[in-house]
Amino acid sequence: MAFYVNPIIYTLFITLFISFTTLANSTLNMWPGSQYDTSIPTFKQVLGYDVGERITDHRDMLRYFEALELADPKRIKLFEYGRTWEGRKLIYAAIGNSENIADLDGFATQMQKLSDPRKTDKNTAKSLINQLPSSVWLGYGVHGNEISSTDAAMMTAYHLLAAKNEPTNQAILKSTIVFIDPLQNPDGRTRFTSRYYATVGMKHSSDRLSAEHNEPWPSGRSNHYLFDMNRDWLAITQPETAGRIKAMNYYRPLVVIDLHEMGGDQSYYFSPSAQPFNPHMTKTQIDNMSVIGKNNGKHFDRLGFDFFTREIFDAFYPGYGDSWPTFYGASASTYEVSSSRGEIFKKNTGEMLTYFNTVHRHFVASISTAEAVAKNHEKLLADYYEYQVSAIKAGKDNKKERVFIMPNQRNKAGTHRLATLMAQHDVDVFRAKEAFKSCGKSYQAGTYYIDTAQPKGRFVQTTFTQQVDMDSNFLKEQERRRSRKLNDEIYDTTGWSLPLMFDVDVEHCGKAITIASDKVSENDKLTGAVTNLAATVGYVVQWGDMAAGRFLTEALLQNIAVKSADKAFVLDGKHHFNAGSLIIEKRNNDADLMTKIEKIAALTGAQVMGVNTSWVTQGPSFGSGNTVTMTAPNIAMAWDVPVNSLSAGSTRFVIERQFNYPVTAIRTQTLKTADLSHYQVLILPAGNYKSVLGKAGVSNIKQWVKQGGVLITLGSATKFAADHTVALLDVKRERAFKDSDDKSSDDKSKEESMVDGKLFTSKDDLVSASENSKEKPDYVAGVLANIEVDQEHWLTAGVNKSLVAIAAGNDIYTPIKLASGKNLAWFNAADNVLASGYLWEENKKQLAYKPFLIHQPMSKGMIISFTQDPTTRAYLDGLNLMLLNSIFRASAHASPLR
Structure with missing residues (x-):
């Protein structure tokens, strides 16, 4: 007997059946025992493919998070924290119970109170600790070709919202806010995904020789300006970094995890980190990450996942995404998964590593970390407050370098840049409103200073102190390895003093400074000025900092005729100017020069002097052969x-x-x-x-x-x-200098089948003879x-x-x-x-x-x-x-x- 089937209902039935079947085969197995609420949309329903089946691009990642927010707006909220150079949206998600998500600003305000013991005493702090939820920040995909973490972020968000009755999930959401930054580098990931899928043929190749596994220049690792943004946390040059630092300084998450990928033949890495640790980190922070790492290990053992800890990825350089947060008091770590660098990859062992495998491991580590934070939420909050207390005490106890002083007499542009950069890091920076003395030295009004007796004092110490030492035992081991001709284990740069790199004069004093001062904001502008704007002859710009440099480039782009002195000169016996100083003569420029000069000075922060004479009493004159005409080069x-x-x-x-x-x-x-x-x-x-x-x-x-x-x-x-x-x-x-009596050449010895015999009397003789000359x-x-x-x-x-x-x-x-x-x-x-x-x-x-x-x-x-x-x-x-x-x-x- 025939019967009619509504095609719309039939299509819907088939779609739901396929979605359920796929869900049962993959998603349900990712965290065994989970049952998912069908009101929360799956990958398949929004994107047309299941988790781990395809590398999600930036646009579809946004679509999926927007669908999650639409489905459950009381427990997830999305925020835009910036745009990339190419205009792509940067977002983070906050996930928690409805009460916590409804009052995220209130949570941030309370965390700010907990962050400053100068304003919040121990009794108030104890009350806050008893009331506040804990928090964890999970950052994914800072390297655009480390692909699995973004899909893991999406799965983590789905699981937190949809697995409402799963015990681990319930424990997390009861006491913890989970912040998810699903894609820190959209420009790099877009570069990777578009090129990757352009190379795929009839089927995906697992061969590491294939085009799928060999990216063209530049790889997707970096952002638009080809920065490795995991190294941008000190200088904050990129908009992606600036946006997330601002958000993290607002909420102060207690635990921060940066999820990466490593070589496909490896397994999975998480905390504890390798040696050396930065000496300005605390033992409590390091121990807390070991607790979280141990919880990860428990779940990896349960699911049969290989992992390792401690062997690589140290915690010394403070400019990583997993180290910078430690200097506001968080515990932080890097996680690394073996990368399929595509949808499938054949390991050296012969094992086929799928994209799903890598997503799965990052997802499990994400949930496991959030669980450990929830289990320890009161301890983490208490440890966080004690970090701030001890940071202030450490600053007060430093009788040599309690206060760093930036006189601001030379390189004014560089000094201003460094002062506002530290303010961007949420450091308390001050500018003196009057002249003062400190440790017997006199300083002018306008001098910047930073007192390390503040919550961010350890960050100031590690970035302003000239030398931060690695552990002596670690260094001894590196010297031993080097003596054996083994590679050292130093992971990254070992020196990063910001005043040195910025060419900024910094002095220090062991006593606090108490004078009338203005607090510096990251948005403070370098003030430019023109003295004697109505000058009759022209204008001179003192050369020596980047304010003058930017004045030059802007003037050239506006077709202003500019000269530059090759040598220092003295004008009219009064005014001394450095070599390189810029000379803009009215006779060589248009009638609107005065207006242009005033606007460029304001734009660049340059100091400009209008002059009524070109009479030079020392050095090259304006018309000298040692005063060259600048050009706008291509x-x-x-x-x-x-x-x-x-x-x-x-x-x-x-x-x-x-x-x-x-x-x-x-x-x-x-x-x-x-x-x-x-x-x-x-x-x-x-x-x-x-x-x-x-x-x-x-x-x-x-x-x-x-x-x-x-x-x-x-x-x-x-x-x-x-x-x-x-x-x-x-x-x-x-070549390497060899202080040795043996001047024989390797090339000479190769000309003969035998050489003269030598007597060795020690192992050192063997080592010396083994060296390549x-x-x-x-x-x-x-x-x-x-x-x-x-x-x-x-x-x-x-x-x-x-x-x-x-x-x-x-x-x-x-x-x-x-x-x-x-x-x-x-x-x-x-x-x-x-x-x-x-x-x-x-x-x-x-x-x-x-x-x-x-x-x-x-x-x-x-x-x-x-x-x-x-x-x-x-x-x-x-x-x-x-x-x-x-x-x-x-x-x-x-x-x-x-």
């Missing part, structure tokens, strides 16, 4: 393979976003034959260009330089320029090194005579001969070369007095080479003026046919 930068993407990104960012000047990125292959005649500057970021450019590319660039171009090489690009087959730069890299210097993870600057060259005009640079890797160069060029900055003596961090003794000795900045004229153009990268992570602000000179003053000194 800047090209090498882009694409083999360029180091981090170097390219940070360099482009510094020029475009800190100098406020445009850069044209040109693919390296194009440079082989491109007509570069309309560019005045070409920058080669770090990278090994030899194989890509070849002889034709080298010849093309060399001819362009000879015709008046300025070639700037950074870091390992200098290695390329110095290669004897390239012969752009007349220096050479050095032509090996490179030992590799350095990264330290801050002192450099000295030649003060008598136009390229270093206005640059401080002493600066700090990053020294990393093992490239050390011979000085350039005077017949070829000049060494304009060099590393200090062996006993003073180390500014901060840990540097092998042999490297100290060999690095001493070796060049950092090299200038080599070539016909009408020139080559300017930095032996280390001056734009690393865009946090070496103190080197910005040197780089700016290398672009703008150098192009003014080149002599192309115009």
Whole structure:
């Protein structure tokens, strides 16, 4: 007997059946024993695929979280915390019981009270601890090609909302607010997903040789400006970092987890971290992460997941997403899962690692962490308050460096930048409204100071103190390993003092400062001013900081005629100006110059002096040959393979976003034959260009330089320029210095089948004979090194005579001969070369007095080479003026046919 079936109802039935079947096969097995409320939408219902079946892109991630909020608005709330450079929305979700979600602002207010024992006594704190929920912040996908964490974030949110009767879930939501930042790097993930699915053929390949598993340049790891944003937590240069720091400073989550991926052949990593720990972290914080790690281990054992702890990923450098939160009092850690880098990956063991596997593990770790926070919520709150109490006490007890003082007389722009940056970190920074004395020294009104007797005092100590030491036993072990020719276990840079990197003068005192002061805000603007705006002759801008640098770039972009003095000068016997100072003459500019000058000064914070005379009593006159006319150069930068993407990104960012000047990125292959005649500057970021450019590319660039171009090489690009087959730069890299009586060559011994016998009397003889006589210097993870600057060259005009640079890797160069060029900055003596961090003794000795900045004229153009990268992570602000000179003053000194 036939009967009618409504096609709409039939379709709906089939859809629900498929959804239920898929749910039963995957989602229900992710946390055994869970039953899910059908009122909460699944992946399948919103996106058309189940969890772990496909790599979710940014747009669909937003759709899914919006669907969750629509379905259960009382228990989940979404917030936008910023936009990426490419305009993508950044969100976090707060999930909890309806009472807590209804009063998130009230929760934040109470956490702020708990964060400051100067305002909240112990009795009030105890009451808050008894009332407040605990909180955990789960951050996913800061590296855009570490893909599983975002889908795990979505599954975590779904589980928290839909598994209403699951006991673990109930315990979490009863006492804890879970903050989920599901995708910290939308631009990088979009780059990855679009390229990945473009390579997929008839079926997904598990072969690590396949295009699916080999990303094109640049990878999806970094954001739009190619920053590794897990290293941006100190300088806060990127909008993604700034937004989440603001949110975390608002809520002060007690536990922060940053979820990552690692190599596909590994298993899963979680806390406790490897040695060394930052000495400004507390034992309680470290112990709390061990408790959470142990809870993770329990669930991983239950589900049969492999894992490991302690072996890698230390907690020393304070600029990671898992270390920065510890300095407001949180306990924090990194989690790492083996990556499928696609939908399926064949491990070396032969096991097939699926995308679902990786999502599943991150999901379990997320729920397990939230469970541990809930179980320990009162202890975590109490520990958090005690952290603030002990931080204030530690500051008061510091009789040497209680207060850091920034005099603000030299490098005003840099000092202002550092003061407002610390305020952005939620540090209490003050600016004196009057002159004062501290520890016997006099300071002017406008001086900035930071008292470490505050809740963020440990953060100030770890970022302002010149040296933060690693554990002595850890260092002994590294030296032992090095003696055995084993790789060291130092994970990242070992020196990061912000005042040194920003070239900011800082002094300290062991006593509190009590004077009339204004509290500094992150939004405070650097005030520019023009004295004698109605000047008859023109205007002069003192050179020496980035306010003046930005004044120059803005003036050039507005077609204002600007000169720059190669040497210091004295105007009318009264006013002293540094070498490099800018001169804007009314006679060479339009009638609206006065209005433009006033607006640019206000925009850039520059100090401008109007002058009624050009009578110079010392140094070059306005019309001297030592006063050059500045030009607005067209800047090209090498882009694409083999360029180091981090170097390219940070360099482009510094020029475009800190100098406020445009850069044209040109693919390296194009440079082989491109007509570069309309560019005045070409920058080669770090990278090994030899194989890509070849002889034709080298010849093309060399001819362009000879015709008046300025070639700037950074870091390992200098290695390329110095290669004897390239012969752009007349220096050479050095092998490791060997202080040995045995001067025989490896090459000579290879010419014979046998060599003369030797007697060994100790193990040291064996080690010595085993060494390669032509090996490179030992590799350095990264330290801050002192450099000295030649003060008598136009390229270093206005640059401080002493600066700090990053020294990393093992490239050390011979000085350039005077017949070829000049060494304009060099590393200090062996006993003073180390500014901060840990540097092998042999490297100290060999690095001493070796060049950092090299200038080599070539016909009408020139080559300017930095032996280390001056734009690393865009946090070496103190080197910005040197780089700016290398672009703008150098192009003014080149002599192309115009």
